[in-house]
Amino acid sequence: MSLSPARPFRPSRSLCIALALMPVLGVGTLAACDAARASASQERPVKVGLGSASGNPTVQAGDQLRVSADGGVLTAVTVTDPRGRQLVGGFSQGGTVWTSRAKAAPETKYSVLARTKSDDGATTEAKESLTTGKVAKRNRVSFSPRPRGGVVGVDDPIRLTFAFPIRDRGVVERRLSVITDNRSEGAWSWEPTHGGKDRIVWRPTHEWKPGTKVTVRAELNGVDSGDGRFFTKDYGLRFTVGRSAPVRSDLDSDAYITPGLGPTPALWQGPGG
Template identity: 55%
Template sequence: MNPAPAPHRHRAPRRARAALALVPLLGIGALTACGGPAASATKGAPVRVSLSAANGVKTVQAGDKLQVSASGGTLTQVVVTDPKGRRLPGGLGDGGRVWTSHEPTVPDTRYSVVAEARNARGGTNTVKESLTTAQADKLNKLVLSPGSQGATVGVAQPVSITFDFPVTDKAAVEKHLKVTTDNGTTGAWGWVKDWSGKDRVDWRPKEYWKPGTKVGLRAALNGVDSGGGRYFAKDYDLNFTIGASHVIKVDLDTKHLTFTENGKEVKDIPFSAGKPDQQHATWTGIFPLMAKEGTITMNSETVGLGDAYDRTVRDAMKLTSSGTYAHAAPWNAGKVGRTNDSSGCIGLTDADADWLYSKVRVGDPFEVTGSSERGRAAENNGLGDWMVDWPQWQKKSALPSSS
């Protein structure tokens, strides 16, 4: 008796695996990736796709440009986005076999990658992948001026950004900075070395601001390399309004200043400025008021004048980083309007200092003219952008043109 034939077993057809598989060529601690399902090629062999850095290194570090490569076919589309839906721009090259990002990847960011490819027989595939960049080892931070969100400031106030660490790629940083106004004010970015020695970039209008102008700054710096692999970790926004036009004209020769509001002279005030010598003379130039500091102690040793004075003064209005102020100087009251006999500051009577202090705001320009043995102050001694004429200021941009 013949044994019964073995039952015929129907094998389920093997389902082809994803033909388009993104193969992240990543190193430990650099990027992490997780794959998603991919559609099978409808015809022919699968197209293989891999990720790497554009410089050829297989370990993609934050700051590298991302490269997606295909073998056995070509890429038809690659879309890379961050968690906010912003695309990492890029383009196809080498006949469609390579896609390269136009901008570098940024630290501590999860990117979603969607790639489509076609093989020689017309088979198409789509795959979704994600990868996360590592946190940056080195960070850069900044300080904005004006420093208060929604502040009302004077007509000479620039948008000023001072960086904690050197900015060696100034163009890369500047192209991520944008100033907007509600009236199309013309202005430009310019780089200076702050009095403190730090890198600083200011946006100043061509002429004094028009009163009432609404100003906004968007510094989209999150993930931007300021140079040497030192990144910014956030974006910055600032909004402020320009107040009434206050201009304080300070004449060292007549020893009188005039306070004007919206072009009309409001008050004439006598003062005493610095002694007429190289060590004590008051600087000339245009000085946007940096700060209203109230009552402070002034010590001559902090500005290189030995032990000449150590006084507490009120109504302190800061004009330069080197220590020039307008302030109440009651000990010099008998000399105001008659002789310049201070250590470089603009000394006022108590009553006049109280009045001026109550009127001025940060950003109001003090226009100091007349004879001075020390001459014009350096442009970085305070917010001295107005020390430079407009054509020269435009040349301080790190970009071919700025607005």
């Protein structure tokens, strides 16, 4: 019995179609997966939260501001007040939390710009804002000398007297500065007053040079002076030191000449007075 020669294998038309479709379906599946991941990334952006470092969602005066990220990390955080001054801070917990080092000022609107990076590497930024609450107790400061015509005498120190006691004097002192146009040196010291109030005094190392232009800055807004009593604004003073001795007599006109103030009546008595 003879065997007929084997016929070559010829795949059916339906099988060819199935095989031909396999790579196409694979590419389509990958594209669909990519689209799904992109969609999932868009549906789950990094959530930025604001609150106080103590965990309270409401930020009060004296609190440290806390910025957090959910679903990613923070790459940069900038917090500014209406005057453009930044609230400095740092990152923790692997970059998911940023906390200010300085305390928030009362009744202040802060603008927050947070740049983030999601778990899948997408970057974005969020802009938020918050306003701190009002305070019930306030402190204030008064300056001395009070220049008349913008001029003071060469021996006048700078005095700041506070309406209420200062608990942490170092915090207040670091917010004070004296700037002169000739780089005059000096130092702050705390002195008692007759009324029991706290007072800080700045004296130049050497007597003021006549003509010196002086700027005093007390950037106290937001500082807790103690017992929850806050300063709610900054203070400043500008003056020029008189160009001669603080007081000298002018016998021809029977007057005293005070720099910047002009002649004032002299308390002059003749012989036997």
